[in-house]
Amino acid sequence: MHKVVVRVLLFAKAREISGKKEESVTVFSKISYQELRDFIVEYFSLQPIKSSLILAINEQYSDANIPLKLNDGDTIAVIPPLSGG
């Protein structure tokens, strides 16, 4: 299975819980949204907010129903509930 290095960005409560703003991680290139989310939750200890976060890939909200194909250098953002306005 092909692996790639992606950049993970963490915001708001995700940043506070993990103590990290960003980090590069190695993941499988072909992966489901759920597998990627579970890996990131585990890696960054985000279990307390697992049910209320969403992933954005290269500044686009990811569709949970379509299998992902990640490339080296892709940016994955962990987005907790929005509270702008």
Place this chain on the structure above:
Amino acid sequence: MFDIKLSDSALHIDEIYRSVVSPRCGAVSLFVGTTRDNFEGLMVTKLIYESYEKMAIKMIRTVCEEILEKWTEIEHVAIHHRLGEVPVSEASVVIALSSPHRKDSLEALHYAIDRLKEIVPIFKKEHYQDGGAEWKQNAECSWSRCAAIPKHNNNNF
């Protein structure tokens, strides 16, 4: 046509108004979101906003594009959001739209603020007088615990 800005300093409502006003338009509609000093009986002492800036700019642009598709008479759209610490009673967001007639800009204004709260990655933390602090969640955001429509449905993007 679009005036989009994330700002670390105070928003200037007059400047935003001037960026949308047009001789073709008989209406400018303006929304100003301001910070409140209370939440469920707690006194709020400080509010801090942060954003995923690159994506926030893209998503605000998406909101602007959607508005022009839905209300074809809209002439200009300006959306400015403040980041960092925003003192109580100051503007955190200003939205201005111009259109030849008021109906379009008034309707589009309501859509603009609701859609911003739904899809633009900006986050607010409230700090309370009792020492506590909490990240807020918009009811419009579909993955909030308090989502108005409890679902995890990304089809809205």
